Amino acid sequence: MQTLTVDLGDRSYPIHIGANLLSQPELLAPHIHGKQVLVVSNTTVAPLYMDALKASLANYQVDEVILPDGEQYKTLETLNQIFDVALEKRHSRKTTLIALGGGVVGDMCGFAAAAYQRGVNFIQIPTTLLSQVDSSVGGKTGVNHALGKNMIGAFWQPQVVLADTAVLGTLPERELAAGIAEVIKYGLLGDAPFIDWLEENMSALLSKDEAALTYAIHRSCRNKADVVVRDEREGGIRAWLNLGHTFGHAIEHSLGYGEWLHGEAVGAGMVMAADMSARLGWISAADAERATRLIESAGLPIKAPASMTEEQFLSAMAVDKKVLDGQLRLVLLKQLGEAVVTADFEPQALKDTIAAAL
Amino acid sequence: MQTLTVDLGDRSYPIHIGANLLSQPELLAPHIHGKQVLVVSNTTVAPLYMDALKASLANYQVDEVILPDGEQYKTLETLNQIFDVALEKRHSRKTTLIALGGGVVGDMCGFAAAAYQRGVNFIQIPTTLLSQVDSSVGGKTGVNHALGKNMIGAFWQPQVVLADTAVLGTLPERELAAGIAEVIKYGLLGDAPFIDWLEENMSALLSKDEAALTYAIHRSCRNKADVVVRDEREGGIRAWLNLGHTFGHAIEHSLGYGEWLHGEAVGAGMVMAADMSARLGWISAADAERATRLIESAGLPIKAPASMTEEQFLSAMAVDKKVLDGQLRLVLLKQLGEAVVTADFEPQALKDTIAAAL
Numbered sequence: 098m099q100t101l102t103v104d105l106g107d108r109s110y111p112i113h114i115g116a117n118l119l120s121q122p123e124l125l126a127p128h129i130h131g132k133q134v135l136v137v138s139n140t141t142v143a144p145l146y147m148d149a150l151k152a153s154l155a156n157y158q159v160d161e162v163i164l165p166d167g168e169q170y171k172t173l174e175t176l177n178q179i180f181d182v183a184l185e186k187r188h189s190r191k192t193t194l195i196a197l198g199g200g201v202v203g204d205m206c207g208f209a210a211a212a213y214q215r216g217v218n219f220i221q222i223p224t225t226l227l228s229q230v231d232s233s234v235g236g237k238t239g240v241n242h243a244l245g246k247n248m249i250g251a252f253w254q255p256q257v258v259l260a261d262t263a264v265l266g267t268l269p270e271r272e273l274a275a276g277i278a279e280v281i282k283y284g285l286l287g288d289a290p291f292i293d294w295l296e297e298n299m300s301a302l303l304s305k306d307e308a309a310l311t312y313a314i315h316r317s318c319r320n321k322a323d324v325v326v327r328d329e330r331e332g333g334i335r336a337w338l339n340l341g342h343t344f345g346h347a348i349e350h351s352l353g354y355g356e357w358l359h360g361e362a363v364g365a366g367m368v369m370a371a372d373m374s375a376r377l378g379w380i381s382a383a384d385a386e387r388a389t390r391l392i393e394s395a396g397l398p399i400k401a402p403a404s405m406t407e408e409q410f411l412s413a414m415a416v417d418k419k420v421l422d423g424q425l426r427l428v429l430l431k432q433l434g435e436a437v438v439t440a441d442f443e444p445q446a447l448k449d450t451i452a453a454a455l
Numbered sequence: 456m457q458t459l460t461v462d463l464g465d466r467s468y469p470i471h472i473g474a475n476l477l478s479q480p481e482l483l484a485p486h487i488h489g490k491q492v493l494v495v496s497n498t499t500v501a502p503l504y505m506d507a508l509k510a511s512l513a514n515y516q517v518d519e520v521i522l523p524d525g526e527q528y529k530t531l532e533t534l535n536q537i538f539d540v541a542l543e544k545r546h547s548r549k550t551t552l553i554a555l556g557g558g559v560v561g562d563m564c565g566f567a568a569a570a571y572q573r574g575v576n577f578i579q580i581p582t583t584l585l586s587q588v589d590s591s592v593g594g595k596t597g598v599n600h601a602l603g604k605n606m607i608g609a610f611w612q613p614q615v616v617l618a619d620t621a622v623l624g625t626l627p628e629r630e631l632a633a634g635i636a637e638v639i640k641y642g643l644l645g646d647a648p649f650i651d652w653l654e655e656n657m658s659a660l661l662s663k664d665e666a667a668l669t670y671a672i673h674r675s676c677r678n679k680a681d682v683v684v685r686d687e688r689e690g691g692i693r694a695w696l697n698l699g700h701t702f703g704h705a706i707e708h709s710l711g712y713g714e715w716l717h718g719e720a721v722g723a724g725m726v727m728a729a730d731m732s733a734r735l736g737w738i739s740a741a742d743a744e745r746a747t748r749l750i751e752s753a754g755l756p757i758k759a760p761a762s763m764t765e766e767q768f769l770s771a772m773a774v775d776k777k778v779l780d781g782q783l784r785l786v787l788l789k790q791l792g793e794a795v796v797t798a799d800f801e802p803q804a805l806k807d808t809i810a811a812a813l
Contacts, residue, residue: 173531177600184602187773212570215597215608239573242535244542250573251609415545 099315103234103322108254112233112322114314116307118261119146119222122153128220128256131191133158135183137206138197139166142224145267150197150222160186164202169355171201171241173249179209193218193256199225199272200232200359204250207238211253221258225268226276226310227360229260230283230317235325235338241354246346260318262310270303270396275360277302277395278341280313282367283320285388286340289434291316292391299394337436340428341367344401344454347413351405357398364397365454373450374430377442384433401454410451457673461592461680466612470591470680472672474665476619477504477580480511486578486614489549491516493541495564496555497524500582503625508555508580518544522560527713529559529599531607537567551576551614557583557630558590558717562608565596569611579616583626584634584668585718587618588641588675593683593696599712604704618676620668628661628754633718635660635753636699638671640725641678643746644698647792649674650749657752695794698786699725702759702812705771709763715756722755723812731808732788735800742791759812768809 098115118124134157138147143163151159162182164175183192194217196206203221210219223229239250265273280302284291294312295302301309321338328335345366348357368389375385393399401410414425426440427447456473476482492515496505501521509517520540522533541550552575554564561579568577581587597608623631638660642649652670653660659667679696686693703724706715726747733743751757759768772783784798785805 173535177531180600180607181602184600184606208570212566212597212607212609214606215595215610237573239570242538242542244539248542248572249538249570251570252573 099311101315101318101322103254104326105254108236110255110257112258112260112318114229114260114262114311114318116261116263118259119149119264120153122155124257124259125153125220126156128218129157129193130218131189131193133186133188133192134160134195135179135186135188135192136161136195136197137164137179137202137209138162139164139202141166142198142202146197146224146264150195158186160188164205166201167355168201168241168349168359169353171205171354173240173242176205176209176240179205180213183209183213188213188217190214190217193220195220195222197222197224198228199223200228203228203232204238204247205240207236207253207255208240208250211238211251216253219253219255221255223258223260224264225272226265226314227272227279228276229314230276231279231321233258233260234318234321235335246350246354260314262307262314265305265310272358272360273303273305274396275358275364278360278364278367278392278397280317281391281395282338282340282363283317285367285371285430285433286337286428286436287324287434288316288320289432291320292433296391296394299391303396334438336426336438337428340430340436341370343414343427344369344410347410348401348405350413351409352402357402361398364392364395365399365401368392368399369401369450369454370427370429372453373427373442373446376446376449377429379437380430380432384430388430388433401451403455405455407448407451407455457669459673459676459680461612462684463612466594468613468615470616470618470676472587472618472620472669472676474619474621476617477507477622478511480513482615482617483511483578484514486576487515487551488576489547489551491544491546491550492518492553493537493544493546493550494519494553494555495522495537495560495567496520497522497557497560499524500556500560504555504582504622508553516544518546522563524559525713526559526599526707526717527711529563529712531598534563534567534598537563538571541567541571546571546575548572548575551578553578553580555580555582556586557581558586561586561590562596562605563598565594565611565613566598566608569596569609574611577611577613579613581616581618582622583630584623584672585630585637587672588634589637589679591616591618592676592679593693604708604712618672620665620672623663623668629719630716631661631663632754633716633722636718636722636725636750636755638675639749639753640696640698640721641675643725643729643788643791644695644786644794645682645792646674646678647790649678650791654749654752657749661754692796694784694796695786698788698794699728701772701785702727702768705768706759706763708771709767710760715760719756722750722753723757723759726750726757727759727808727812728785728787730811731785731800731804734804734807735787737795738788738790742788746788746791759809761813763813765806765809765813
């Protein structure tokens with residue numbers, strides 16, 4: 098087991114990475130301060146891992162909420178199901194909410210923890226590669242709104258994260274690739290040597306090689322933690338983590354949440370970010386091509402959905418959170434391994450990038 | 456105009472108290488950091504004061520959300536109307552939400568500000584006496600759930616509070632009394648000399664005497680700020696502020712929110728807290744009687760609704776936020792002017808107090 102500490106003063110917490118962590122009660126006990134636990138999971142993950150987790154929680158009042166599986170259920174309405182159970186079972190302010198599932202479960206459980214009785218403790222057990230490398234660091238929680246993704250939420254830090262690599266054994270191929278999209282992102286935005294490592298180890302990752310997964314999860318979390326610690330509430334460089342996401346969110350929003358996986362949309366979005374960076378003369382065409390090939394080698398899409406139009410892209414991007422007072426800001430690449438946030442670009446470059454992606 | 460600063464480090468903010476503050480743009484401008492403002496009000500207050508406020512916001516993109524008036528609308532569903540407008544009008548993370556209304560509007564607008572894009576700026580313009588003395592200090596925001604009051608929310612501090620005494624001119628008598636309930640609370644829980652002042656000045660308050668109102672608002676806010684500054688996230692003495700509230704919430708919950716005003720329920724609840732404190736031998740029967748007479752002199756109820764039962768009280772109180780791991784904790788009085796939070800009481804004393812109140 099490897100452990101990484103996310104250093105946020107009195108909100109610091111450890112991330113444990115390794116196999117079969119679910120079944121180790123001693124990893125959970127120090128972080129549960131009351132006698133009550135509410136496990137939030139979904140219809141896909143609960144049948145696989147709920148029993149094992151409950152066996153590690155034998156000393157507590159354990160209640161559970163099983164949400165429907167899918168990004169389309171990441172809404173205020175579904176969130177209310179968590180509050181319903183917490184109140185029916187009379188969970189106090191000392192309760193601990195545990196997220197057992199992927200990013201959607203983690204985002205909703207985390208926001209429920211932030212809002213239940215104005216804030217209770219929260220533990221994350223991410224069960225997808227994407228959530229292990231992404232949503233387990235940074236404290237971003239929330240739900241979608243019909244008019245935009247992640248528009249309602251809170252910054253709320255967990256007490257501990259257990260990234261159990263054994264649970265990835267049941268992860269479908271398509272979801273594994275979606276997780277690798279975020280892993281690649283950490284290379285492209287700030288860790289050039291990691292890009293080399295990924296090019297050499299992509300097939301090991303795709304075959305779920307334990308050592309390769311552990312290395313990639315640890316390095317991704319460390320990269321993300323470095324950024325988050327420097328900028329907890331996203332005033333500046335934390336925006337780097339949105340590399341590929343403004344384009345990706347536009348894809349998800351236009352298709353309807355749940356059609357493409359988040360990581361798939363981010364994969365195509367990072368290709369677009371690299372393409373636009375090349376058009377602006379910041380990186381070479383060869384570097385953009387190298388990024389595209391790496392993304393493609395993970396089995397990710399490198400084009401936007403054929404059904405989308407330029408207008409859909411521009412309209413969806415206009416409501417993105419990175420719009421400040423009407424100006425669209427994008428995360429682009431100064432070089433492979435260095436991101437930059439900028440509103441300083443020709444609108445034509447954006448239109449050309451969209452055209453090339455369609 | 457009087458100004459009080461609530462000292463919370465980098466979340467400190469001023470409360471301005473005085474007449475016609477709504478019409479002074481220079482009180483708002485320093486606290487609005489972007490170009491967009493979203494005013495949240497309700498169907499009662501907006502027709503009276505929205506135009507005056509908008510005249511003070513001539514330099515901004517101003518949008519508005521007019522909510523239905525009443526505690527029964529303080530729900531996640533109504534909250535979503537605020538997000539709808541914010542997103543339709545493309546408000547960015549730099550937007551400022553302004554609450555123009557009583558406690559319900561302030562609680563919902565504040566929670567919307569806490570959750571919109573994971574947190575935006577927020578200004579409070581409370582238009583009832585109750586919200587001027589109570590919800591404008593402390594950063595508590597939230598909505599109700601069918602199973603409990605204020606169960607979903609956040610701690611979120613405003614940038615500034617304008618307590619405009621001129622708007623109290625249109626406040627109905629019953630709502631004025633409900634506000635005075637919270638004013639009395641500050642005397643009972645920690646400011647014995649203020650109890651004397653209130654006994655002498657109750658008729659001036661009831662006739663909306665400007666000087667008496669300003670004095671009472673300032674002194675109540677100062678008392679509350681003193682407590683909040685010492686305990687922002689309610690680990691300890693902040694619970695004092697719930698004097699009368701556990702009983703009061705049980706009344707509101709059992710009758711259905713909106714039947715009794717919050718302050719009316721707190722009035723009867725404080726009588727119950729004083730009664731129980733006397734039964735436990737902490738205060739004299741004469742002191743309990745003195746507290747009861749003061750509450751009665753404001754025109755507030757001193758008995759619970761005749762329709763309620765002991766079972767309704769005990770069941771509603773069991774889900775109260777002050778229950779820690781199954782133990783009911785109450786805010787009671789050690790003497791007039793000194794509150795205490797305790798779980799150390801005979802259950803029979805509680806039952807006797809409920810019986811006496813019915």
